Amino acid sequence: MDSISANNSLIHFNAICYKALNEHLEKHNFSKIFILVDENTHQHCLPVFLEKLKTDLAFEIIEIESGEINKTIETCVGVWNALSDLDADRKSLMINIGGGVITDLGGFVACTFKRGIAYVNVPTTLLSMVDASVGGKTGVDLGALKNQIGVISDPDLVLIDTQFLDSLPQNQMRSGLAEMLKHGLITGTDYWNKFLDLSKLSMEDLDTLIYESVLIKRNVVQEDPYENGLRKTLNFGHTLGHAIESYFLSNPKKETLLHGEAIVVGMILACYISSRLTGFSKEDTNYIKQLFINYYGKVSIDKTEYAPIMDLLKYDKKNNHGNINFVLLEAIGKTKIDCQVDDAIIEEAFDYYML
Ligand SMILES: NC(=O)c1ccc[n+]([C@@H]2O[C@H](COP(=O)([O-])OP(=O)(O)OC[C@H]3O[C@@H](n4cnc5c(N)ncnc54)[C@H](O)[C@@H]3O)[C@@H](O)[C@H]2O)c1
Ligand SMILES: [Zn+2]
Structure with missing residues (x-):
């Protein structure tokens, strides 16, 4: 499957994903990696992902609670604080591993932290693969109003590895x-x-x-x-x-x-x-x-x-x-x-x- 370019992103599929990511890490001089997950993708997807990640860079895991109810600015504040406490700087890279909630919120956090750091999306639900991961919309809900706060910003890479669907309900x-x-x-x-x-x-x-x-x-x-x-x-x-x-x-x-x-x-x-x-x-x-x-x-x-x-x-x-x-x-x-x-x-x- 050929990679697809979408505005400022490259979308890679299956085996090519990890090669592309590892090359990306080698090419750019990132200072540190921050991986955003929820409890489900922590359990089911992160181990698979980490096995394929080849880098000497240090990385930190930030976990938020799953669910649309947590797609809020309050959760963003928690992640911004975690980034700050863990010494993220403008050359840090965020990797969002999860469904549309994680990629929407993680993308928004990344492109607002220190006026924007690079990020990569790893969609792990079918919906986030075919929909949320393409098009550059990031953001969070405002009370009951969905996706009211956000920006359009592209991840460097979108990595679609369909083996993640094996654990999806x-x-x-x-x-x-x-x-x-x-x-x-x-x-x-x-x-x-x-x-x-x-x-x-x-x-x-x-x-x-x-x-x-x-x-x-x-x-x-x-x-x-x-x-x-x-x-x-x-x-x-x-x-x-x-x-x-x-x-x-x-x-x-x-x-x-x-x-x-x-x-x-x-x-x-x-x-x-x-x-x-x-x-x-x-x-x-x-x-x-x-x-x-x-x-x-x-x-x-x-x-x-x-x-x-x-x-x-x-x-x-x-x-x-x-x-x-x-x-x-x-x-x-x-x-x-x-x-x-x-x-x-x-x-x-x-x-x-x-x-
Ligand atoms: N940015 C966009 O263009 C765009 C487009 C469509 C939808 N969205 C947003 O996407 C969100 C919905 O995304 P969603 O349907 O992926 O929901 P979601 O992110 O809530 O994920 C659904 C559930 O599946 C779990 N999960 C994720 N991957 C898993 C895996 N591989 N194995 C087991 N469990 C897994 C999650 O923890 C969660 O409990 C909404 O907030 C919506 O607004 C954004
Ligand atoms: Zn829809």
Whole structure:
């Protein structure tokens, strides 16, 4: 698998990762290495990583608690203090080993510490490999508002070693798969068709699909880094998906829904809305609904919950001038951005999902 360049980063895959990292360490005159992990990646990923790291440089491990709830400025303060106490200087290198929480927070800490030190991301969840690791967005949450504080800054290297997925829980795998399905729906039939029968996929096939997903995201963000147009298509399924995710999170009576699981529901709703507004084929809509429900099961959303979920749409980051903007499909691979949708059609979409 050839390495991929993305703005100021190089993305390497599997065996080449460690060779590239060790060469990078040799070439740059770093003073010390700081490795950021959470308790899960400390246990499952760090030993594998350290075995491959060949350097005489001293390194320190900084561990934070896992989970989105810890993606906060308070955690950053803890990591900034640890860096300071452990004598990090402007020539230090940070290596973030973990899912999107670690790479988002670690990237933000690195590019703000002493006005920015170099960092490397080692994504260890499927979601962070195909999504969070590409595009240079770093940051943390502000209370309940996701990713409100942050900067766009590229790591020197992104190292995607898919063997880390061996220890990843199944529900986290499915959550990451949702973003790949999204890449299929927004880019077109060649990639999309590869997901129609997951039972036939081998681990090598998965590696290739991860590679292709990274390429798709890289191409989109390269063309539109600041989300003026094309990059918005990556939000397909996310307008209602995020609202459903927040509603389930804040409602103790509802089951736990991972990001990708909520996005799958959001994508089914967006397909239905597309079939009503943009001429997206009804047949494709039904097919996608059935396929996604086969893979993910069905989440229960009662009629009385439509309104509180729709209320949450007003917090969507894609809104501007008070408008709620949807990404819809005209066909598989053909997106339409900045679409406004009447509440009545959103309610119909929920009814269609629950049918
Ligand atoms: N920067 C971006 O462009 C971008 C894009 C998408 C998502 N994100 C962010 O990514 C975050 C979600 O990332 P995520 O889904 O990776 O969640 P996560 O980082 O919370 O990881 C999920 C869980 O898996 C554990 N884990 C990680 N790797 C493991 C492994 N190999 N084996 C066993 N356990 C492992 C973690 O400790 C955690 O408990 C969100 O905060 C989201 O905002 C950022
Ligand atoms: Zn997403």
